[in-house]
Amino acid sequence: MWRAVPTGRETRYEARESLSLAFVAALQHLPPRQRAALVLCDVLGFPAAEAAVILDCDTEAVERAVSGARAGIAGQLPAGWRDRSPLPYSACECDVREGSPDAFERGDARAS
Numbered sequence: 200m201w202r203a204v205p206t207g208r209e210t211r212y213e214a215r216e217s218l219s220l221a222f223v224a225a226l227q228h229l230p231p232r233q234r235a236a237l238v239l240c241d242v243l244g245f246p247a248a249e250a251a252v253i254l255d256c257d258t259e260a261v262e263r264a265v266s267g268a269r270a271g272i273a274g275q276l277p278a279g280w281r282d283r284s285p286l287p288y289s290a291c292e293c294d295v296r297e298g299s300p301d302a303f304e305r306g307d308a309r310a311s
Contacts, residue, residue, distance in 0.1 A: 221275075222272070224275070225271070225272045225275035226238075226272070228271060228275050229268050229271050229272070232254070232256075232264050233264045233265075233267050233268035233271065234268065235254060235264075236250055236254065236261050236264035236265045236268060237264070237265055237268035237269070237272070239253060239254070239261075240261065240265050241265065241268075241269075247261045247262050247265070248261075
């Protein structure tokens, strides 16, 4: 379950830096094809079909590579981060994305 990071400029910066470093370290443990597919699709936002053209393979191969990369990353990240960061397009991420504007409008900083 996703938990809010304590607020404060320094705390947010440290949390973001820690996550970035953990992500880069975890990427290094992935096979090259999985790493490329994950970066193209989840980091840069390319659809699987476009990533398949770039990687010279079919769409299903990209989807399998991204799925394998996500599983590999989940195994490499520190336990505290696994619970905090929802997977892209997961139900949890959708809940957070859809709830934040409402919380902002209500002035509910804890919910956003």
